[in-house]
Amino acid sequence: MVQFIFDTLFRAADLALIAVALSAVYSLIRFPNVALVQYAVVGAFVGMALQQQGVPIVPAVLLASLLVGGIAQVFNAVIFQRLLRLDPAIALIGSLALSMVLSAGFLLGFGPAAQRFSVQVAPATRVFGVRVTEMQVLTGGLTVAILIAFALLLFRTPLGREMRAVSTNPVLAAATGVNTARVTGLVVFLSGVIAALGGAMLALRGSVSIDMGTNMLLPVFAAAILGGLGNAFGAVFGAIVIAAAETLITNLNFGPIVGQDHVFLPASYAPAASFALLVAVLLFRPRGIFVSEVTRV
Amino acid sequence: MIEAQDLRAGYGDGADILNGISLTAGRKELVTILGPNGCGKSTLLKTIAGYLKPRSGGVKMHGKDVSTVPIHEKVRHHRVGYVPQTDNVFRSLTVAENLRLGARGLDRATTARRYDALMEQYPVLASKQGRKASALSGGERQILSLARALIAEPEILLLDEPSAGLSPLMLHEVFDAIAGIRDSQGMCIVMVEQNAFEALGVADRAYVLSLGQVAIHAPARDLLADPAMRALYLGGHVA
Ligand SMILES: Nc1ncnc2c1ncn2[C@@H]1O[C@H](COP(=O)(O)OP(=O)(O)O)[C@@H](O)[C@H]1O
Ligand SMILES: [Mg+2]
Numbered sequence: 282m283v284q285f286i287f288d289t290l291f292r293a294a295d296l297a298l299i300a301v302a303l304s305a306v307y308s309l310i311r312f313p314n315v316a317l318v319q320y321a322v323v324g325a326f327v328g329m330a331l332q333q334q335g336v337p338i339v340p341a342v343l344l345a346s347l348l349v350g351g352i353a354q355v356f357n358a359v360i361f362q363r364l365l366r367l368d369p370a371i372a373l374i375g376s377l378a379l380s381m382v383l384s385a386g387f388l389l390g391f392g393p394a395a396q397r398f399s400v401q402v403a404p405a406t407r408v409f410g411v412r413v414t415e416m417q418v419l420t421g422g423l424t425v426a427i428l429i430a431f432a433l434l435l436f437r438t439p440l441g442r443e444m445r446a447v448s449t450n451p452v453l454a455a456a457t458g459v460n461t462a463r464v465t466g467l468v469v470f471l472s473g474v475i476a477a478l479g480g481a482m483l484a485l486r487g488s489v490s491i492d493m494g495t496n497m498l499l500p501v502f503a504a505a506i507l508g509g510l511g512n513a514f515g516a517v518f519g520a521i522v523i524a525a526a527e528t529l530i531t532n533l534n535f536g537p538i539v540g541q542d543h544v545f546l547p548a549s550y551a552p553a554a555s556f557a558l559l560v561a562v563l564l565f566r567p568r569g570i571f572v573s574e575v576t577r578v
Numbered sequence: 579m580i581e582a583q584d585l586r587a588g589y590g591d592g593a594d595i596l597n598g599i600s601l602t603a604g605r606k607e608l609v610t611i612l613g614p615n616g617c618g619k620s621t622l623l624k625t626i627a628g629y630l631k632p633r634s635g636g637v638k639m640h641g642k643d644v645s646t647v648p649i650h651e652k653v654r655h656h657r658v659g660y661v662p663q664t665d666n667v668f669r670s671l672t673v674a675e676n677l678r679l680g681a682r683g684l685d686r687a688t689t690a691r692r693y694d695a696l697m698e699q700y701p702v703l704a705s706k707q708g709r710k711a712s713a714l715s716g717g718e719r720q721i722l723s724l725a726r727a728l729i730a731e732p733e734i735l736l737l738d739e740p741s742a743g744l745s746p747l748m749l750h751e752v753f754d755a756i757a758g759i760r761d762s763q764g765m766c767i768v769m770v771e772q773n774a775f776e777a778l779g780v781a782d783r784a785y786v787l788s789l790g791q792v793a794i795h796a797p798a799r800d801l802l803a804d805p806a807m808r809a810l811y812l813g814g815h816v817a
Contacts, residue, residue, distance in 0.1 A: 446679050449670045456660040457679045458653035
């Protein structure tokens with residue numbers, strides 16, 4: 282049981298930041314920018330590249346995240362705003378296309394091998410009988426800290442109030458003097474930063490390969506939809522549900538059902554859990570698990 | 579304070595909705611815009627506010643040409659308040675947050691003072707400060723949207739059907755409040771209305787639009803008194 286909780290929480294931490302970023306931009310520009318999962322990979326790779334150039338790890342990660350925030354803004358201005366004028370569905374397809382292009386770019390730029398930050402790896406310790414590494418605890422804590430910081434920004438500052446205002450009613454926000462284009466740009470920037478931080482946390486816990494983004498796409502998307510797209514902190518909840526489902530499906534003994542002692546699904550079946558949940562939610566609660574009015578960023 | 583000159587405007591690359599409208603409104607004046615549904619009243623207000631750029635003609639405020647100044651800059655630099663016809667509150671924000679957004683850019687002390695004054699003036703809001711705007715009734719939302727615009731103490735106030743969804747009792751309360759602001763603060767108010775009779779009761783002048791043009795422009799008193807006008811355009815309510 283303890284093992285299950287830890288596995289779920291760490292997996293949820295993997296997904297949460299990127300899902301929150303996806304949900305936050307959705308609330309302002311009304312299409313799910315799936316390229317965010319690739320922005321996470323860029324964040325990790327650029328961070329590692331900077332470290333190889335001799336930049337200490339903390340500034341390397343921060344610098345990489347800011348850079349990705351800028352890249353997110355550029356892509357948004359150059360590509361997505363144009364596609365959005367045509368149709369949100371076209372923008373979604375555009376973001377898929379951008380994902381593929383970025384993915385191909387990674388292969389050229391970084392090669393197919395998985396890469397990791399160079400950090401001293403302390404031996405794993407046991408907590409409540411569960412193997413936990415120092416990096417898992419550290420990055421898990423950082424993930425929670427980043428989420429709290431984002432929540433405080435959103436709900437406790439005038440700027441956050443403006444972000445929420447633009448999200449619920451851009452026309453009226455402009456009538457209170459809010460420059461909606463600027464606020465939207467800022468949220469796009471923040472989404473890039475948060476996604477990149479998410480990618481860096483993933484890289485710190487293990488390694489990052491060029492197909493990480495593609496692999497993360499389904500669970501991250503499912504988490505964001507589960508939480509109600511546009512409801513940033515619903516996405517955290519969605520991440521936990523998806524993580525629990527994935528952990529469950531790979532740890533459940535299906536033996537008794539098929540008349541054998543032990544039958545476990547291989548880990549590669551984990552995405553099936555997200556997929557099944559995604560379909561179920563879309564069928565029964567297309568606006569997410571939370572009822573009608575949600576606080577949208 | 580407002581001089582609109584021969585405005586032509588429309589949406590996207592669609593046809594002109596406004597076909598050359600001129601309008602003025604001065605300090606301490608309440609001007610109402612009447613006319614049948616779809617004749618372009620809201621479009622006119624949006625063009626004056628700066629959501630739509632005029633295709634030709636221009637808008638001056640305080641004597642300056644502001645035809646191409648977007649709404650968020652007008653609000654900040656030209657003391658303009660605008661209350662749209664629909665969706666005029668931030669539904670997922672609380673009543674207090676709605677008002678704080680209206681007070682954007684003001685210092686703390688001023689905000690607190692005006693906030694308290696509005697709470698006193700509109701007790702319906704005072705008892706629901708922490709509630710989401712989505713939980714308010716239609717009438718309460720209209721009051722909130724008005725209060726949100728007023729907290730900034732604009733010199734020019736553009737109101738699109740402030741009486742929509744109000745009970746007759748509330749309607750009179752809101753119109754009296756609007757006339758009161760004109761008198762006490764010397765505000766310049768342009769108000770689009772469906773309730774023609776009631777609007778003419780508090781307004782100084784009226785423009786009646788038809789097909790994107792000014793069909794009638796007259797003092798409100800004259801319109802109310804003219805039987806032909808009543809039959810033709812007002813008929814109790816403008817259709
Ligand atoms: N956002 C919009 N895009 C395109 N056409 C619009 C839009 N808003 C209004 N219209 C059209 O402009 C015309 C005038 O509308 P409007 O100004 O809202 O009228 P009113 O406020 O007098 O009822 C109508 O024909 C309406 O269909
Ligand atoms: Mg209208």
